[in-house]
Amino acid sequence: MAKLYYRYGTMQSNKSNQIITTHHQYTTQGKQCLAYSTPIDTRSGFKKIRSRVGLELVCEYIHEHIYDEVREINETARVHAVVVDEAQFLSRKDIHNLSDIADYLDIPVICFGLKTDFRGELFEGSKVLLELSDAIDELKTICQFCNKKATMNMRMLDGEPINVGETIQMGDEEYVPVCRKCYKARLELVK
Numbered sequence: 746m747a748k749l750y751y752r753y754g755t756m757q758s759n760k761s762n763q764i765i766t767t768h769h770q771y772t773t774q775g776k777q778c779l780a781y782s783t784p785i786d787t788r789s790g791f792k793k794i795r796s797r798v799g800l801e802l803v804c805e806y807i808h809e810h811i812y813d814e815v816r817e818i819n820e821t822a823r824v825h826a827v828v829v830d831e832a833q834f835l836s837r838k839d840i841h842n843l844s845d846i847a848d849y850l851d852i853p854v855i856c857f858g859l860k861t862d863f864r865g866e867l868f869e870g871s872k873v874l875l876e877l878s879d880a881i882d883e884l885k886t887i888c889q890f891c892n893k894k895a896t897m898n899m900r901m902l903d904g905e906p907i908n909v910g911e912t913i914q915m916g917d918e919e920y921v922p923v924c925r926k927c928y929k930a931r932l933e934l935v936k
């Protein structure tokens with residue numbers, strides 16, 4: 746049975762590079778891999794996934810009929826995998842549809858996303874993926890301020906950390922990956 750995967754990390758945890766590499770591994774073996782993202786984040790350009798090291802992948806956007814779309818493509822030419830970027834922005838319904846692709850079409854679905862927002866709270870898409878995925882991996886990176894593993898995203902505004910504002914803020918130059926202790930220290934949440 747195909748699995749639903751969730752590979753989560755903080756900002757700068759190499760997610761886009763990994764999704765592009767995964768896609769490349771399938772296609773170089775002559776296997777069809779469909780790439781999707783969400784229309785919420787268009788920093789990389791319209792229907793594009795772009796990594797920090799300059800790799801780029803054309804994608805489609807997840808929509809409410811994603812299951813039927815993949816089923817129809819798979820009937821014409823076998824689909825070997827589906828990769829999804831920015832999965833934190835997906836709805837519960839979107840993720841149920843993706844799980845149906847794994848369960849009923851027997852196609853692995855590999856989702857990449859941010860676990861938590863800059864308040865340290867789960868994104869809706871991440872919450873559902875943590876609930877439903879068969880396999881969950883953490884993509885690791887290092888805290889901006891010390892040498893520990895980063896687990897949180899700190900939002901910076903004019904060089905100062907803040908934890909207020911809209912949940913969905915674009916422009917990852919505004920965010921730095923930090924460990925929990927540095928997050929508390931920088932936001933003066935230390936007891």
Ligand SMILES: [Zn+2]
Pocket residue numbers: 888889890891892893923924925926927928
């Ligand atoms: Zn730290």
